[in-house]
Amino acid sequence: xxxxxxxxxxxxxxxxxxxxxxxxxxxxxxxxxxxxxxxxxxxxxxxxxxxxxxxxxxxxxxxxxxxxxxxxxxxxxxxxxxxxxxxxxxxxxxxxxxxxxxxxxxxxxxxxxxxxxxxxxxxxxxxxxxxxxxxxxxxxxxxxxxxxxxxxxxxxxxxxxxxxxxxxxxxxxxxxxxxxxxxxxxxxxxxxxxxxxxxxxxxxxxxxxxxxxxxxxxxxxxxxxxxxxxxxxxxxxxxxxxxxxxxxxxxxxxxxxxxxxxxxxxxxxxxxxxxxxxxxxxxxxxxxxxxxxxxxxxxxxxxxxxxxxxxxxxxxxxxxxxxxxxxxxxxxxxxxxxxxxxxxxxxxxxxxxxxxxxxxxxxxxxxxxxxxxxxxxxxxxxxxxxxxxxxxxxxxxxxxxxxxxxxxxxxxxxxxxx
Amino acid sequence: xxxxxxxxxxxxxxxxxxxxxxxxxxxxxxxxxxxxxxxxxxxxxxxxxxxxxxxxxxxxxxxxxxxxxxxxxxxxxxxxxxxxxxxxxxxxxxxxxxxxxxxxxxxxxxxxxxxxxxxxxxxxxxxxxxxxxxxxxxxxxxxxxxxxxxxxxxxxxxxxxxxxxxxxxxxxxxxxxxxxxxxxxxxxxxxxxxxxxxxxxxxxxxxxxxxxxxxxxxxxxxxxxxxxxxxxxxxxxxxxxxxxxxxxxxxxxxxxxxxxxxxxxxxxxxxxxxxxxxx
Numbered sequence: 115x116x117x118x119x120x121x122x123x124x125x126x127x128x129x130x131x132x133x134x135x136x137x138x139x140x141x142x143x144x145x146x147x148x149x150x151x152x153x154x155x156x157x158x159x160x161x162x163x164x165x166x167x168x169x170x171x172x173x174x175x176x177x178x179x180x181x182x183x184x185x186x187x188x189x190x191x192x193x194x195x196x197x198x199x200x201x202x203x204x205x206x207x208x209x210x211x212x213x214x215x216x217x218x219x220x221x222x223x224x225x226x227x228x229x230x231x232x233x234x235x236x237x238x239x240x241x242x243x244x245x246x247x248x249x250x251x252x253x254x255x256x257x258x259x260x261x262x263x264x265x266x267x268x269x270x271x272x273x274x275x276x277x278x279x280x281x282x283x284x285x286x287x288x289x290x291x292x293x294x295x296x297x298x299x300x301x302x303x304x305x306x307x308x309x310x311x312x313x314x315x316x317x318x319x320x321x322x323x324x325x326x327x328x329x330x331x332x333x334x335x336x337x338x339x340x341x342x343x344x345x346x347x348x349x350x351x352x353x354x355x356x357x358x359x360x361x362x363x364x365x366x367x368x369x370x371x372x373x374x375x376x377x378x379x380x381x382x383x384x385x386x387x388x389x390x391x392x393x394x395x396x397x398x399x400x401x402x403x404x405x406x407x408x409x410x411x412x413x414x415x416x417x418x419x420x421x422x423x424x425x426x427x428x429x430x431x432x433x434x435x436x437x438x439x440x441x442x443x444x445x446x447x448x449x450x451x452x453x454x455x456x457x458x459x460x461x462x463x464x465x466x467x468x469x470x471x472x473x474x475x476x477x478x479x480x481x482x483x484x485x486x487x488x489x490x491x492x493x494x495x496x497x498x499x500x501x502x503x504x505x506x507x508x509x510x511x512x513x514x515x516x517x518x519x520x521x522x523x524x525x526x527x528x529x530x531x532x
Numbered sequence: 533x534x535x536x537x538x539x540x541x542x543x544x545x546x547x548x549x550x551x552x553x554x555x556x557x558x559x560x561x562x563x564x565x566x567x568x569x570x571x572x573x574x575x576x577x578x579x580x581x582x583x584x585x586x587x588x589x590x591x592x593x594x595x596x597x598x599x600x601x602x603x604x605x606x607x608x609x610x611x612x613x614x615x616x617x618x619x620x621x622x623x624x625x626x627x628x629x630x631x632x633x634x635x636x637x638x639x640x641x642x643x644x645x646x647x648x649x650x651x652x653x654x655x656x657x658x659x660x661x662x663x664x665x666x667x668x669x670x671x672x673x674x675x676x677x678x679x680x681x682x683x684x685x686x687x688x689x690x691x692x693x694x695x696x697x698x699x700x701x702x703x704x705x706x707x708x709x710x711x712x713x714x715x716x717x718x719x720x721x722x723x724x725x726x727x728x729x730x731x732x733x734x735x736x737x738x739x740x741x742x743x744x745x746x747x748x749x750x751x752x753x754x755x756x757x758x759x760x761x762x763x764x765x766x767x768x769x770x771x772x773x774x775x776x777x778x779x780x781x782x783x784x785x786x787x788x789x790x791x792x793x794x795x796x797x798x799x800x801x802x803x804x805x806x807x808x809x810x811x
Contacts (some may be wrong), residue, residue, distance in 0.1 A: 127809060140720075204808070208648035211805035217541040231646045234568055236575040238679060245568055248561035249647055277575070 115220070115273040117219065117301055117333040118183040118206075123215035125176040125201050131367075169234025175201045177357045179215070182351075185300075188218055188334040190348030190365055192341070192372050195479065195504070199337050202304070206335065207303050221333070228264055228305070230290030235279035239270060239289055242278055246293045260296045265483060267318070268292030295322045302326065303335045323347060339477060341369050341507055373411050381408040381503050391427075394434070394486060397423040399461075401503040404469065412505045415472050420482075422466040424459070431459045436466070437485040437493075442478060442522045449523075452487070476524055477507035545805065550797050554650040561649060566664070567658035584668045588624060592617040598742055606742075608774040611680055614687060615772070619740030621673050622767050625666040626703040626760060627732050632658045633711025633727055636800075637719040639808045644808065650803040652797065655715070659708045666700065677771075692777060693770035699763045702789050704758065709792035716796075716803035739764055756781055759788040 128139075176198045183189045193199050204210045206217065207225030232249040233242050233281060243264055247257040257264075265271050268280070268288040278286055304323075320343065326332050338344050344351060351368035353361040361371050382400035389395040402408040404417035412418055422436065436459070437452040453459065453466055481502045486495035555562075574580045592613055600612035607615040633655040637644065640654055644682045681688060718724045739760050747755055755761050762781040769775035 204645075205541065206537075208805075209645055210808045212541065212543055214543055216543075217539075219539040219541075220537070222537055223539055223646060227646045232643045234572050236572045237568060241568070241571065245561075245564045248564050249643065249649060251558075251649065254560040254564075461740070 115185050116182045117185040117187075117220050118219045118335070120179055120181050120206075121215050121217070122219060123176060123179045123202075123205060123212045124174060124206060125198075126172055126213040131266060137389070153190075155235045171504055175207070175357050176212075176354075179354075179359050181359065181362055183333055183335065184251045185220070185333055187350055188336060188348045190333060190351035191337040191354065191369070192339075192344060192346040192351055192368060193354035193360075195249050196356075198357040201278075201357075202354065203305055203335070203337055205302060212392055212509055219301055222251065223303065224297045224299035225303035226250075226294050226305065227303075229287060229294055233290060236277055238277055239265075239274040239281070243289065243293055246290065247297075250294065250297055252297065256298075262433045264292040264296050267295060278383070283392040291319060295319065299332075301333045301335075304337065305356070306338045306340070321345070326414050335506065339506065341373070345369060346528055358408055359482075373413070381412075381501070383501050388497075390486070393426075393428045394427070395427065395495070396486075396495075398427060399423070399482075399484070399501045403502060412475075412503060414475065414477055414505055414507050417472050418470040418503075418505070420468045420470070424464050424466070426459050426461050426464060429461065433489055434459050435487055435490070437487055439483040439485070439500075441481045445481075448480075471526065476522055477520060478522055479504045480522070545801060547798060547802075549801065551650055551652065551801055555652050555656065558649055559654050561653050562657045562660065566661040567737060569657070569661040570664070579756060579804055581668065584665060585672045588617060588620050588669050588672065588806065591620050595620070595741065610772055610774055611685055611686065614677065614685075615768075616675055616740070618768055618771055619764060621666065621669050622699070622703060622739045622764055623736055623760075624669070625662055625700070626707045627736065628662050628665075629659050629704055629707025630711045630714075630732060632662070633708055634714035634718055635725065636715040638715075638722075639804065641808070644804075652712075652800065655708055655712050655800075657712075661703050661708075663700070663704055667696070686773075687771075688773040690770055690773050692766055695766045696770055699767045700786060702763055703760070705793055706763075706785075706789045711794040711796075711798040712800040713792060716799040719803055719807045735760070759785045767804065 138483050178200065179198075181189075191199055191202065201210075203225070204227070205212050206219075207223070207227060209225075209227070230242075230246060232246055234245065237245065240261075244254065245259065248254065263276055268291065270285050270289050273281060273285065278289070281289070317490075323334065323336075324347065326334060334347075336344065336348060343518065348365045351361075351365040352359060353372050361368050381402065382398065384398045384476045385396045387395075398421070400408045400421045401412070402419055402421070403410050403412055404419055420438070424436070426434065428434065435454075437450055437451050439450045440448045442448055451468065453468075457466055459466075479502060481499045483496065483498045484500040485493045487493050574583065576584065579586070595616040596612040600607055601617075632639075636651070636654050636658075640651075644651065677687070714724060714728055718728070735758065738754075738758060762778065762785045764775055765775040766777075766782065769777055
């Protein structure tokens with residue numbers, strides 16, 4: 115029996131902000147509806163391609179999605195950032211409605227788009243367990259029955275009557291996940307909540323999910339960037355690309371298709387007239403796997419190259435150098451790096467290349483800012499987020515830790531044991 | 533809640549689907565939210581729940597000074613403090629239900645964006661926690677009431693006091709109804725929040741500062757169009773023995789509340805499905 119059936123689901127978004135123009139659109143739409151006509155803006159909406167600037171204010175974030183999930187199955191949902199995963203999850207968890215299509219779900223549904231939704235910092239752990247449990251759809255009696263188990267699972271017994279604002283972030287997450295893990299819905303929808311918490315705890319959570327799978331009749335939808343976790347948990351997967359269902363089938367095939375797919379086109383950027391008059395001209399910046407084109411996926415195990423094509427027009431190029439700052443998804447600066455005396459800038463065309471060793475970056479997205487510096491003190495030209503790239507994790511053997519190590523980078527230092 | 537429970541998600545819900553059964557299933561959440569409101573509001577304050585008393589007391593003193601002493605406005609011969617405190621206590625119930633509920637979607641977007649539960653749970657719990665607040669403030673009113681009686685003032689309870697529970701229910705429901713009606717609109721057009729604040733302020737002066745008897749003859753009809761007026765007037769009549777009772781206006785207040793409630797719930801339910809895309 116199908117636990118979930120999704121028919122022709124599409125979602126249209128209006129870009130830009132709400133302002134005076136919105137009223138006229140609303141009225142126009144209302145007028146069409148009154149006469150039984152189709153939404154006038156659905157026809158001009160465009161498919162969701164972030165890189166190209168479209169002409170329409172309306173975009174389809176999801177377009178004609180069809181799939182079904184059997185009872186007792188764990189379905190992985192994978193795809194790049196912006197492919198529509200979150201939108202699909204939001205529609206399935208009823209946070210927002212579809213523009214067209216319909217979905218049928220059999221059984222009680224619980225969704226975990228984040229852990230600890232509704233946690234109030236002033237309330238104690240105990241009070242929050244009840245509140246959070248009720249928000250997720252449990253009754254007071256159910257929570258009471260499982261309370262001891264939840265506290266036990268999260269290991270914060272000592273602090274259970276302390277306001278959660280005094281908790282460490284780890285304790286907070288564990289308690290929140292404890293509540294979530296003890297939900298007993300027939301259908302569970304999980305976003306990448308495993309990305310938080312320490313290693314031991316992640317293991318516990320993955321174990322809990324396996325337990326959920328093995329118990330009779332539970333259906334789970336699991337969205338993640340963590341291919342290793344998807345691979346070990348899901349029997350079936352769907353791949354979303356630009357709001358469309360690109361693949362539905364076995365997890366292995368979905369993952370390999372995802373890994374071999376086109377990388378974000380932002381991995382290469384060509385510039386025109388970008389620079390400072392009579393000083394320099396920036397032509398192109400690209401990020402790629404060693405010896406491959408920028409279209410190819412960057413994995414944790416690839417050697418990653420950053421190429422800068424720049425023309426120096428000034429007569430004394432030795433006065434200048436370039437610097438990059440690198441930021442992670444959270445906008446935190448990781449480090450900066452500059453071209454050094456081994457690769458000085460020269461007059462005319464320069465093709466600078468810097469290599470990051472394999473395994474240096476952990477999976478995630480990275481953003482680079484570009485600085486053109488004069489005499490090691492004046493930054494003449496600054497462009498934030500000039501280019502970005504995404505690193506994905508490769509598969510890991512079964513039984514190995516599947517979560518992310520802390521931090522964004524994992525440099526391999528020289529170890530000595532004498 | 534078994535596996536025969538079927539959830540259907542469609543672009544449009546049926547217009548007259550009020551979803552009250554869903555709300556009933558989440559009744560535990562309603563009560564937990566009420567509890568949260570109380571615990572969270574006064575944690576880490578020195579005076580704690582005493583703040584419940586301070587606000588109406590000071591407002592009363594200011595009104596007494598401004599309107600009764602300086603403006604020499606009529607209070608129907610009642611001690612101004614009692615007159616204003618009675619009005620403020622009950623008015624506050626209505627106005628806080630209205631104001632807080634009118635921002636339901638904006639204030640709760642964090643939770644609403646992450647998990648589904650019937651959104652009506654929030655305004656209902658707000659209305660209940662304000663009812664508890666009214667209960668506490670009513671105790672303050674009773675204390676001051678006793679003081680004035682001991683002082684030998686001629687305030688008397690009349691038979692209209694039997695309307696008091698109904699008045700309270702209607703005030704709460706009207707605040708809830710108008711609140712959720714506005715919340716569906718403020719979600720997209722924030723301008724309305726300012727307009728609403730302003731309107732509530734004006735309505736307050738028209739309702740609790742000037743008794744109907746103080747309205748100039750030409751403007752008495754205006755009082756008739758104020759749906760809260762009959763409720764406040766009946767309350768004053770019951771508790772303080774002065775005021776007017778007009779069955780027609782009272783019934784139209786009830787009708788107004790019921791209609792607003794229906795329209796409010798329908799538009800609220802319509803908004804809840806897609807509001808995340810517009811906030």
